[in-house]
Amino acid sequence: MAIDRVDAYLAEHRPRFEEQLKDLLRIPSVSAQPAHDADTRRAAEFIRDDLRSLGVAAELIEFPKGHPIVFGEKLDAPGKPTLLVYGHYDVQPPEPLEPWDQPDPFEPVVRDGKIYARGATDDKGQMLTHLKAAEAWLKGVGRLPINVKFLIEGEEEVGGANLEAFLTEHPDRLSCDYAVISDTSQFGPGQPAITYGLKGLAYFELIVEGANRDLHSGTFGGAVQNPLNAIATILASLKDDAGRIAIPGFYDDVRPLEDWERAEFARLPFSEEQFRAELDVPAVFGEAGYTTLERKWARPTCDVNGLWGGYSGPGPKTVLPRLAGAKFSFRLVPDQTPERVKHLVEAHLATVCPPGVRYSLTAMQGAPAVIVEAKGNPAVSAAMKAVEAGFGTPPVLIREGGSIPVVGLIKRHLGVDTLLLGWGQNDDNLHGPNEKFSLADFHRGIKAAAHLIAELAAIS
Amino acid sequence: MAIDRVDAYLAEHRPRFEEQLKDLLRIPSVSAQPAHDADTRRAAEFIRDDLRSLGVAAELIEFPKGHPIVFGEKLDAPGKPTLLVYGHYDVQPPEPLEPWDQPDPFEPVVRDGKIYARGATDDKGQMLTHLKAAEAWLKGVGRLPINVKFLIEGEEEVGGANLEAFLTEHPDRLSCDYAVISDTSQFGPGQPAITYGLKGLAYFELIVEGANRDLHSGTFGGAVQNPLNAIATILASLKDDAGRIAIPGFYDDVRPLEDWERAEFARLPFSEEQFRAELDVPAVFGEAGYTTLERKWARPTCDVNGLWGGYSGPGPKTVLPRLAGAKFSFRLVPDQTPERVKHLVEAHLATVCPPGVRYSLTAMQGAPAVIVEAKGNPAVSAAMKAVEAGFGTPPVLIREGGSIPVVGLIKRHLGVDTLLLGWGQNDDNLHGPNEKFSLADFHRGIKAAAHLIAELAAIS
Numbered sequence: 001m002a003i004d005r006v007d008a009y010l011a012e013h014r015p016r017f018e019e020q021l022k023d024l025l026r027i028p029s030v031s032a033q034p035a036h037d038a039d040t041r042r043a044a045e046f047i048r049d050d051l052r053s054l055g056v057a058a059e060l061i062e063f064p065k066g067h068p069i070v071f072g073e074k075l076d077a078p079g080k081p082t083l084l085v086y087g088h089y090d091v092q093p094p095e096p097l098e099p100w101d102q103p104d105p106f107e108p109v110v111r112d113g114k115i116y117a118r119g120a121t122d123d124k125g126q127m128l129t130h131l132k133a134a135e136a137w138l139k140g141v142g143r144l145p146i147n148v149k150f151l152i153e154g155e156e157e158v159g160g161a162n163l164e165a166f167l168t169e170h171p172d173r174l175s176c177d178y179a180v181i182s183d184t185s186q187f188g189p190g191q192p193a194i195t196y197g198l199k200g201l202a203y204f205e206l207i208v209e210g211a212n213r214d215l216h217s218g219t220f221g222g223a224v225q226n227p228l229n230a231i232a233t234i235l236a237s238l239k240d241d242a243g244r245i246a247i248p249g250f251y252d253d254v255r256p257l258e259d260w261e262r263a264e265f266a267r268l269p270f271s272e273e274q275f276r277a278e279l280d281v282p283a284v285f286g287e288a289g290y291t292t293l294e295r296k297w298a299r300p301t302c303d304v305n306g307l308w309g310g311y312s313g314p315g316p317k318t319v320l321p322r323l324a325g326a327k328f329s330f331r332l333v334p335d336q337t338p339e340r341v342k343h344l345v346e347a348h349l350a351t352v353c354p355p356g357v358r359y360s361l362t363a364m365q366g367a368p369a370v371i372v373e374a375k376g377n378p379a380v381s382a383a384m385k386a387v388e389a390g391f392g393t394p395p396v397l398i399r400e401g402g403s404i405p406v407v408g409l410i411k412r413h414l415g416v417d418t419l420l421l422g423w424g425q426n427d428d429n430l431h432g433p434n435e436k437f438s439l440a441d442f443h444r445g446i447k448a449a450a451h452l453i454a455e456l457a458a459i460s
Numbered sequence: 461m462a463i464d465r466v467d468a469y470l471a472e473h474r475p476r477f478e479e480q481l482k483d484l485l486r487i488p489s490v491s492a493q494p495a496h497d498a499d500t501r502r503a504a505e506f507i508r509d510d511l512r513s514l515g516v517a518a519e520l521i522e523f524p525k526g527h528p529i530v531f532g533e534k535l536d537a538p539g540k541p542t543l544l545v546y547g548h549y550d551v552q553p554p555e556p557l558e559p560w561d562q563p564d565p566f567e568p569v570v571r572d573g574k575i576y577a578r579g580a581t582d583d584k585g586q587m588l589t590h591l592k593a594a595e596a597w598l599k600g601v602g603r604l605p606i607n608v609k610f611l612i613e614g615e616e617e618v619g620g621a622n623l624e625a626f627l628t629e630h631p632d633r634l635s636c637d638y639a640v641i642s643d644t645s646q647f648g649p650g651q652p653a654i655t656y657g658l659k660g661l662a663y664f665e666l667i668v669e670g671a672n673r674d675l676h677s678g679t680f681g682g683a684v685q686n687p688l689n690a691i692a693t694i695l696a697s698l699k700d701d702a703g704r705i706a707i708p709g710f711y712d713d714v715r716p717l718e719d720w721e722r723a724e725f726a727r728l729p730f731s732e733e734q735f736r737a738e739l740d741v742p743a744v745f746g747e748a749g750y751t752t753l754e755r756k757w758a759r760p761t762c763d764v765n766g767l768w769g770g771y772s773g774p775g776p777k778t779v780l781p782r783l784a785g786a787k788f789s790f791r792l793v794p795d796q797t798p799e800r801v802k803h804l805v806e807a808h809l810a811t812v813c814p815p816g817v818r819y820s821l822t823a824m825q826g827a828p829a830v831i832v833e834a835k836g837n838p839a840v841s842a843a844m845k846a847v848e849a850g851f852g853t854p855p856v857l858i859r860e861g862g863s864i865p866v867v868g869l870i871k872r873h874l875g876v877d878t879l880l881l882g883w884g885q886n887d888d889n890l891h892g893p894n895e896k897f898s899l900a901d902f903h904r905g906i907k908a909a910a911h912l913i914a915e916l917a918a919i920s
Contacts, residue, residue, distance in 0.1 A: 032775035093773060099673065099782075158775045185679070199678060203776045211739040213559065214892030218659060218862030219645070221791050222703075222761035223735070223752045225745040228786075229699060229764050236696035239689060241814070243682075275683070279671040285685040285816030292683045301682035303780050304689050310766035311787060313553060315492030315618045316663045316824040318789060318863075319891050320763050322559075326688075327771060329778060331681050354701070356745030364776040402678030403778075431779050432674030 002141045006450050009140030010132075014443055017132050018115075020050070021108075021442065024089075024124050025117040028106045031067055031090035031158045040154050043089040043124075044068050047152050050131055054138045056150065063162040067154030071166075071173070074134070075147040082147035083456055084176035084416070085134075086406055087127025087183065088156035091119035092431045099433035113439055120437035122430035126182035126423050126445060127152060133449035145457035149176060156183075156406070159203070159365030163406060167413040178379050178456055179410050182445060184400050184422030187268060192391040192448075194383055195420035197297065197399035198407055200332035200369035202341040203305075205362045206231065206349075208324045215320040225356025227324035228309045234359070235326060237352040238302050242288040245302045245330070247348045250341070255334040257298050261399075265293045268396065278427065297399035301331040327364070331401055338366025367405030372417045382455035383419045390448025421448065462601045466910045469600030470592075474903055477592050478575075480510070481568075481902065484549075484584050485577040488566045491527055491550035491618045500614050503549040503584075504528050507612050510591055514598045516610065523622040527614030531626075531633070534594070535607040542607040543916055544636035544876070545594075546866055547587025547643065548616035551579035552891045559893035573899055580897035582890035586642035586883050586905060587612060593909035605917035609636060616643075616866070619663070619825030623866060627873040638839050638916060639870050642905060644860050644882030647728065652851040652908075654843055655880035657757065657859035658867055660792030660829035662801040663765075665822045666691065666809075668784045675780040685816025687784035688769045694819075695786060697812040698762050702748040705762045705790070707808045710801070715794040717758050721859075725753045728856065738887065757859035761791045787824070791861055798826025827865030832877045842915035843879045850908025881908065 029043035030036040044060055044067065051058035051072040058072030067090060075082070094105035101116070102109045108117040115125065130150070137144045151174060153163045167174060187193040210227040211220070240246045272292050276284050286295040295301070309324035311317035330341055342363050353359055374380050374397055387395040400420070407418045423445035429435045489503035490496040504520055504527065511518035511532040518532030527550060535542070554565035561576070562569045568577035575585065590610070597604045611634060613623045627634060647653040670687040671680070700706045732752050736744050746755040755761070769784035771777035790801055802823050813819055834840050834857055847855040860880070867878045883905035889895045 032773065032777065034774070092779075093771065093777060095771070095773065096674075157777075201678070201778070203778070205776075211741050213739075213889060213894070214556075215739075215889075216862065216891040217761075217763045217765060217789060218661075218791055218860070219756070219886060219890070220739075221763045221861055222746045222755035222759055223744055223861075224739060224741050225743075226763045228767050229695065229762070232692045232695035232764060232767070235689065235692035279673075279675075279680075279684060281671050281684050281816055282818060283685075283816045284683055285814070286682045295682035296679070299682055301677075302689070303677045303681045303686045304692060304770065305677060305777060305779050305781070306770035306772045307688050307692070307767050307784065308772040310764065311553070311555070312766045312768040312785065313492065313555065314494070316665075316787060316789070317492065317553060317617075317765060317891065318661070318663070319552075319765050321765070322892075324767065325772065327776060329677060329776070331678055354745070356741055356743045358742060400678070401681055401683075402676065426679060429673060429675075430679070431676040431777070432782075434673070 002145065003451065003454050005140045006136045007447065009136040010447055010450065017446065018439060021115065021125055021128055024128060025108045025119055026106055029090050029154065030093050031155050032093055040067050040090055044070050044154055047089055051150060054135050058150065061166055063165065066160045066162045069154065069162060069166055070150065070152040072150035074144055076143060077145060077147050080146045081177035081456060082149060083453065084149045084151060084174060084179040085130040086179060086181045087130065087152045088123045088154065089152055090154040090157050091122065092157050094118045101434055110439065114436045115439055116434055116436045118435050120435050121424040121428040122435065123156065123183045125437040125442055129182055129423060129442065129445035130449045132446045133453060136450050137453060144453060146453055149174065159405065164409055167409050171413050174414055176414060176416055179416050179418040180421060180452065181404060181407065181418055182421050182423050183404055184402065184420050185424040185426050185428065186422055187396050187398055189425060190393060192387050192393060192395040193398045193422060194380065194387065194395045195400045195422055196374040196397050197371045198369060199401050199403050200336060200338060200367045201329060201365055201403035202332060202338035202363065203329040203365035204345060205364055206234065206326045206328065206359060208357050208359045209322060210357050211322050214322050217318040217320040220320050225354055226320050227357050228321060230354045230357045231324040231326055233354050234349065234352055235304055235328065243286050244288065245300065247344050249344050253336045253340060254300060257294060261298065262294065264397065265291065265297065268293065296401045298333055300333050300336060302328065304328045331403065332369050334369045334371055337368050367403050368408050370407045370411065378459050379419060382459055383421055383452055386452035386455045387421060387448045389451040390444045462605065463911065463914050465600045466596045467907065469596040470907055470910065477906065478899060481575065481585055481588055484588060485568045485579055486566055489550050489614065490553050491615055492553055500527050500550055504530050504614055507549055511610060514595050521626055523625065526620045526622045529622060529626055530610065530612040532610040534604055536603060537605060537607050540606045541637035541916055542609060543913065544609045544611060544634060544639040545590040546639060546641045547590065547612045548583045548614065549612055550614040550617050551582065552617050554578040561894055570899065574896045575899055576894055576896045578895055580895050581884040581888040582895065583643045585897040585902055589642055589883060589902065589905035590909045592906045593913060596910050597913060604913060606913055609634065619865065624869055627869050631873050634874055636874060636876055639876050639878040640881060640912065641864060641867065641878055642881050642883050643864055644862065644880050645884040645886050645888065646882055647856050647858055649885060650853060652847045652853060652855040653858045653882060654840065654847065654855045655860045655882055656834040656857050657831045658829060659861050659863050660796060660798060660827045661789060661825055661863035662792060662798035663789040663825035664805060665824055666694065666786045666788065666819060668817050668819045669782060670817045671782050674782050677778040677780040680780050685814055686780050687817050688781060690814045690817045691784040691786055693814050694809065694812055695764055695788065703746045704748065705760065707804050709804050713796045713800060714760060717754060721758065722754065725751065725757065728753065756861045758793055760793050760796060762788065764788045791863065792829050794829045794831055797828050827863050828868050830867045830871065838919050839879060842919055843881055843912055846912035846915045847881060847908045849911040850904045
């Protein structure tokens with residue numbers, strides 16, 4: 001059978017797949033940092049060239065600004081369905097570098113069967129599984145049993161506009177019957193999962209300005225508002241002591257958890273104490289009235305992501321700084337929208353900003369939450385079989401706290417729900433130092449992705 | 461008369477004095493930054509060598525750690541009183557560099573009669589006036605009419621321990637009848653002042669730690685306390701909406717303003733609107749119930765001096781950081797002490813720190829406030845005459861919001877009140893970018909310092 005030839009091909013080429021992953025991880029494609037623009041493009045070219053080597057028609061879609069999209073298609077299965085594979089080749093900034101256990105986050109290190117590098121799990125390692133799955137079909141069997149399109153973007157980590165522009169302008173080129181993304185996590189080691197819900201995101205930058213220059217805190221202290229004190233007051237006002245977001249109206253659009261979901265989540269093996277101990281925090285903390293899994297997956301959150309101003313070097317400096325800055329964001333759940341949240345935040349700031357300073361708020365990234373209908377969906381059933389084939393265990397259905405804006409875009413522009421098949425682990429440190437990805441899961445993911453192609457071919 | 465020869469000498473050597481000031485400003489003696497340790501020593505050597513060139517016995521007092529003290533003495537007036545001149549050769553860090561109008565804060569630029577450089581007014585320019593005054597006596601007249609000691613330290617901006625160690629171990633070497641410091645400001649352009657009160661300081665660094673690594677704000681948001689949110693809550697709790705410090709017990713030791721002081725301050729020409737407009741703030745802001753001058757000079761204050769944590773680079777980064785840091789400080793008035801304030805802050809933090817994080821508080825610098833008895837003090841009367849001679853206008857008596865810990869140390873260890881004769885201006889941007897000092901005031905200060913020597917000789 002064809003699938004046996006696919007499996008044999010995968011078994012044979014494991015070492016080469018790992019070397020390819022390392023080569024891709026060596027490219028510091030940090031989309032947020034203009035100094036890495038050329039590297040980001042190199043990562044796009046790497047993907048394009050790999051697709052071309054399989055015989056997939058692949059090209060870079062260019063835009064006036066930002067990073068290109070890699071688009072590829074292999075449409076040699078007339079009458080068969082089309083699968084759109086989405087992934088992203090850009091990565092988060094590696095900074096701060098000091099906490100990394102390796103000198104260079106872009107020189108992969110393999111330890112205990114895991115590969116450590118920025119982008120290992122988010123998303124280069126996971127995304128590459130679908131390319132290697134296609135390779136197994138094309139090189140091991142000679143053809144794909146369905147049509148496949150690849151949409152690999154370079155602005156996922158910065159919420160860039162190019163992907164939506166492409167989807168808006170060329171829905172025809174992207175038309176498909178199914179979509180799949182591997183950019184999430186398993187429920188735990190040995191327990192794969194299919195994610196049916198994702199949070200949305202509303203990300204802001206706030207600048208608070210006081211006097212027209214830095215001042216001496218002795219000479220001017222007490223006479224003018226200090227932007228750092230003011231920004232602390234503003235940020236403290238975002239949440240109450242019980243962990244609830246204190247912006248008036250914020251919860252108006254929040255869809256409550258359904259009873260079956262709370263029951264499902266409660267059944268999953270999750271130790272709050274182990275979670276606490278593994279993070280080494282004195283206590284878990286979140287919105288009162290909800291379990292940790294409910295907070296993580298299905299309740300909106302508010303986090304300050306960055307804070308700066310004044311003097312942070314060694315020793316004391318008695319400065320009253322002219323400016324304070326913060327990045328902060330909300331994870332949204334259905335039916336919140338980033339537009340409405342921005343409106344509420346603006347109204348809240350107008351109320352809570354202390355006198356004596358000016359502020360400006362910029363919305364930097366936004367996406368609504370999504371829920372995929374899981375029950376009775378033949379694509380989800382196909383994915384469950386494929387994941388079981390790859391991992392040797394049936395997956396569980398979970399939600400996720402992260403945001404993958406493209407899932408909403410694919411639904412909106414192409415009318416298709418996305419299969420979220422995550423090969424990562426929760427402790428992979430995506431976005432933090434020492435990001436990693438299990439090489440065993442890398443290969444399991446490739447196999448699951450290859451079987452997904454077979455299972456989707458069998459539906460039709 | 462001798463004083464005429466002094467005045468003539470000063471008039472003749474103005475250009476050379478300015479060149480010397482520039483040479484001193486070119487030395488980046490940033491005591492807070494270990495990378496500048498060699499430069500800081502060079503500044504000490506510069507002062508020592510200049511004193512030696514006048515025939516003053518001068519040396520560097522070395523300590524196991526930190527920066528040396530320049531000590532010099534010229535005790536050739538037996539039976540005459542001894543004046544101790546204090547100053548500091550270290551400067552604040554110049555960062556951030558971007559707002560400076562000149563490429564290098566350590567390459568002085570003269571514009572509109574003002575010299576721009578880090579340390580111009582704080583304290584190299586002001587301190588140098590006393591060396592040049594001594595030079596005018598020693599080179600212009602041949603001798604000083606009183607005994608003079610010089611105590612020029614290099615740890616003023618970092619609250620180093622060496623000065624107090626020296627004062628504690630060698631009060632004999634430093635014994636004196638009067639002390640003078642020029643490290644404050646005039647009341648305004650054309651209105652010199654003698655400062656009779658200074659605030660104290662209690663400076664802290666606060667570190668708030670959450671999980672053992674940076675986390676993804678989607679995967680972990682809502683499940684653990686965010687150190688940045690927590691530090692905002694803590695810092696916001698330090699003051700109430702009316703600008704009053706909200707730490708329980710904080711005002712217990714605050715000596716109220718006396719009626720005559722409020723009346724004196726109210727008489728001084730001060731336009732709140734001009735102050736506001738000059739700083740370009742939408743409104744002045746401070747403790748309710750007090751005027752701006754009262755807040756600046758005689759009420760305790762609380763300012764966040766630095767804030768950091770998470771991502772502050774370009775673009776969004778959805779990180780939930782492991783650590784947040786802040787530097788914050790209180791300006792104290794009589795009879796507060798930094799020790800008691802530290803105790804109150806510790807008790808307050810234990811109450812307000814949100815759950816789920818750990819914190820540590822470090823006291824970085826501390827000094828009590830000081831008030832010098834002005835009325836009926838012959839040294840103050842002598843200083844008023846000297847300042848009038850230098851500036852052509854009688855000085856007013858004011859207080860200051862800044863802290864000069866050495867004033868308290870001199871009182872405690874040597875039993876002497878200090879004359880605070882400030883030659884700076886309030887808009888000199890000490891501690892900020894574009895620090896400056898008027899060259900006219902530089903020369904007026906030298907003349908006032910030279911006349912102070914004559915006036916003190918006349919008392920005895």
